Amino acid sequence: MINFELDDEQKLIRETVIAFARDEIRPHAREADEKGSVPAALLQRGWDLGLVQNMIPEEYGGFGTEHSALTGAVIAEELAYGDLAIATHLLAPRLLTVPLLEFGSTELKSRLLPAFCGESFEPGSAAVVEPRFDFDPAAPATTLRREGDDYVVSGAKCYVPLGAQAKHLLVLAGLTNGDGAVHPQAIVVARDTPGLRVGEREKNMGLKALETTTLDLDACRVPRDQVLAVGDQAAMRRLANLWRVGVSAMAVGVARAAYDYAREYAKERRAFGQAIGQKQAIAFMLAEMAMEVDAMRLLVWEAAWKLDRHEDATREAYLARRYTSDVTLRIADNALQVLGGHGYIRDHMVELFLRNARGFATLEGLAIA
Amino acid sequence: MVDFELSPEIMAQREQLHMLAEHAMRPIAREYDEREHEKPWDFINMMWQLSKASDIGPGKEGKQDGKKKAVDSNRNLRTVIAVEELSWGDAGLYLSIPGPGLGGAAVQAVGTPEQKERFLSRFKGDKPVWSAMAITEPGAGSDSAAIQTTAVRDGDHWVLNGTKIFCTSGLMAGDPKNSNGFIVVWATVDRAAGRAGIKSFIVDAGTPGMTVAKCEDKLGIRASDTATLIFEDCRIPLDNILGSPEVPKTSEGFKGVMATFDATRPIVAASALGVGRAALDFVREELKKQGVEIRYGVAPSKLTAIERDFMDMETQLQAARLLTWRAAWMMDNGQKNNLEASMAKAKAGLVVTQVTQKAVEMLGPLGYSRQLLVEKWMRDAKINDIFEGTQQINMMIIARRILGYTSKELS
The missing domain is CATH 1.20.140.10 (Butyryl-CoA Dehydrogenase, subunit A, domain 3)
Incomplete structure (x- = not known):
């Protein structure tokens, strides 16, 4: 039965995250961007919300709530509304814990998950993107091959969030089958694995508060059970779709942040004797933003809903991902335009929203729903 | 809880209408585009028989009434799913389907029980009936508060004068040769009052003083007529006004119409x-x-x-x-x-x-x-x-x- 309303628990989570984004994240967003780091106290308060621990079963020390892509999308949108870089940092551990929960063996889960149920922020990460113009997550150039009882990973990665901090990373690599076709696989790799080298911190256009690094994998040997869902292509499609939904939900949050900022400015700023919001040229831009934010959210929710039903959501997630990255960029650009010259100045938030919005077309696997 | 799945009942209805769209609308779509102003009577009569068994337009059942609402809590959703399917078949033919349409929706929304009985019961008869909504005038389109058509009280009647254009299905609803329909006409009872003076009036097909003057030649949706209606001292009963005849101080009434x-x-x-x-x-x-x-x-x-x-x-x-x-x-x-x-x-x-x-x-x-x-x-x-x-x-x-x-x- 068609229903557009979140359930009571989701509403409660959403309200909590809205308040946190408004009261804690947004006030720190500018400073974090300028300094290139997220304040430790903020991270701790974010950790205390339990957004990572929540879905980990009680046997591993978590709260045992069932994982839901839709709830994840709601959380990601609201946190990203506060600030994309801080949101990505706070949710980075989920890049590891969600795939573990979905596809990990009991042994692997009991070995790794308890660390994410402690008192303080535990970094986690995923190394998905590769430094190539034709990067294709469906056929990564990073290789995976079988060697005896183990697997060996080799390749280069970039845009790895918290790459230097995470003790374990999820690495996307291509397993070459006998038929020559490359199949993506996700592998859990410990940072101290011989052959793994964390590179320099990257200098990015946006997301400046978030530490991202390059990663070199030179014949890193990993035990078999750290390769998740070997040979299960449906599982890897699902993982890619969880990434798409997570990143798309964050795009909706950034778009809404830019739209809200521009709308409030348009009500205050006066020109030719009235608020600029009373001019059709401005009002129509804002109306389009409002309409598109809602449209994007519905596309994201539909894909997330399908994932929660364990159906193949490739089409929905992929289309939502394309749409949100295009439209969010346009909304952020228009929001800056509403502020005119002031939008270009770092006293206002919109130039930051625009820089962050530009990342969505490029960055895959930076968030998971 | 968020859910994007249509109920089995709606899915079944959608499937039926899709068959209908594919087999009864697509084959004649080109023909009635080329032969503008001819009516697809076979299709219309078939749809009339079908519509008595199902609900494919607004205004068929009570939604204001709390008790009835519980019976059909999917009404609007069901309608949009149905309309998408029929328009997949052909948008012009869809618009030509007889039924309460926009005029009926207005009666349903603001009519008295007596008016509902008098005007909506005719959609249960054996012959197809249309109703239409006449708002636009040569000098007022989107700015519907600027309409010039007047309604003046004269004893037991309202007297309408003015010209309405772009009235969808106006020919089918307003000409008694086509159906025992009616037109809901927007007119002002007090021009000085602006929006607050605008009221809607129900005019039966064939009422003396109402003429269907012409049907437009259009870019598309040619199977559906778009009529010009002229009102010249058109007298209608006093209780054919929808809502109160009073002119309120505020434009709340207009908001209701909107x-x-x-x-x-x-x-x-x-x-x-x-x-x-x-x-x-x-x-x-x-x-x-x-x-x-x-x-x-x-x-x-x-x-x-x-x-x-x-x-x-x-x-x-x-x-x-x-x-x-x-x-x-x-x-x-x-x-x-x-x-x-x-x-x-x-x-x-x-x-x-x-x-x-x-x-x-x-x-x-x-x-x-x-x-x-x-x-x-x-x-x-x-x-x-x-x-x-x-x-x-x-x-x-x-x-x-x-x-x-x-x-x-x-x-």
């Missing part, structure tokens, strides 16, 4: 979706014949231009569809949907215009030819960007709502 659009805009959006989907389905099939399958999940650098175009069209349509379902769902659940209805209408009208134009382009020389229906869909599509509030009027409504401005503050 609220009808909250129900009808998602329906127009749904019709747009149907036309857009017709074009999209056709392009997908043609590409398949050429050996081109749309590859979802492929890296952006590997997508072809055709795939990009197709995916853009598909996503835009789905975005518009979800906005439309949401607006209808809100109304079914007793929530105010003025903003959401305008979002759905503005988005769907724009999207279908773009999608059908792109479809003509993607099909190359054949897209432009009348051998195929694609060029027709492009012509049909455009009306959805215009009637029931142009895209711009709906953007204005959205803007006022999100900025908290009155129509004086943002015009």
Whole structure:
């Protein structure tokens, strides 16, 4: 039965995250961007919300709530509304814990998950993107091959969030089958694995508060059970779709942040004797933003809903991902335009929203729903 | 809990209507486009028989009445799903289907029990009946508060004078040769009062003084008539006014009249979706014949231009569809949907215009030819960007709502 309303628990989570984004994240967003780091106290308060621990079963020390892509999308949108870089940092551990929960063996889960149920922020990460113009997550150039009882990973990665901090990373690599076709696989790799080298911190256009690094994998040997869902292509499609939904939900949050900022400015700023919001040229831009934010959210929710039903959501997630990255960029650009010259100045938030919005077309696997 | 799955009942209805659209509408779509002003009576009579067994238009059942609401809590959603399917068949034929339509919706929304009985019961008869809504005038379109048609009280009657244009199904509803229908006419009882003076009046087909003067020649939706109605000392009974005859101090009454659009805009959006989907389905099939399958999940650098175009069209349509379902769902659940209805209408009208134009382009020389229906869909599509509030009027409504401005503050 068609229903557009979140359930009571989701509403409660959403309200909590809205308040946190408004009261804690947004006030720190500018400073974090300028300094290139997220304040430790903020991270701790974010950790205390339990957004990572929540879905980990009680046997591993978590709260045992069932994982839901839709709830994840709601959380990601609201946190990203506060600030994309801080949101990505706070949710980075989920890049590891969600795939573990979905596809990990009991042994692997009991070995790794308890660390994410402690008192303080535990970094986690995923190394998905590769430094190539034709990067294709469906056929990564990073290789995976079988060697005896183990697997060996080799390749280069970039845009790895918290790459230097995470003790374990999820690495996307291509397993070459006998038929020559490359199949993506996700592998859990410990940072101290011989052959793994964390590179320099990257200098990015946006997301400046978030530490991202390059990663070199030179014949890193990993035990078999750290390769998740070997040979299960449906599982890897699902993982890619969880990434798409997570990143798309964050795009909706950034778009809404830019739209809200521009709308409030348009009500205050006066020109030719009235608020600029009373001019059709401005009002129509804002109306389009409002309409598109809602449209994007519905596309994201539909894909997330399908994932929660364990159906193949490739089409929905992929289309939502394309749409949100295009439209969010346009909304952020228009929001800056509403502020005119002031939008270009770092006293206002919109130039930051625009820089962050530009990342969505490029960055895959930076968030998971 | 968020759910995007249609109920089995709605799915079944959709399937039935799809069969009907495919087998009863598509085969005659071109014919009634080419033969404008001829009526598809076989189709109309068949739809009349069918409609008595199901509900495919607004205004059939009580929604104001709390008890009845529980019986049919899906009414608006069911309607938008149905209208998308019928418009997939043919938008012009869909608009020509007899039934309460917009006029009936107005009676349903604000009529007294006596008026409902008097005017809505005729839709249960053996012969097809239409009703229509006459708002637009030669000098007043979107600015419906500026209408010039007058209603003056004279004893036991209202006397109407003025000219109405662009009245959808005005010929079928207003000419007694076609049906025992009626027209809901907007007129002012007090020009000095502005919006507050505007009232709606029910005029029976064949009432002396009302003439169907002509039917427009149009770009598209040619199976549906768009009539000019002239009122010359047209006398109607006193109790044919919808709502109170009083002229209030505020324009609240006008807002009430405008609220009808909250129900009808998602329906127009749904019709747009149907036309857009017709074009999209056709392009997908043609590409398949050429050996081109749309590859979802492929890296952006590997997508072809055709795939990009197709995916853009598909996503835009789905975005518009979800906005439309949401607006209808809100109304079914007793929530105010003025903003959401305008979002759905503005988005769907724009999207279908773009999608059908792109479809003509993607099909190359054949897209432009009348051998195929694609060029027709492009012509049909455009009306959805215009009637029931142009895209711009709906953007204005959205803007006022999100900025908290009155129509004086943002015009």
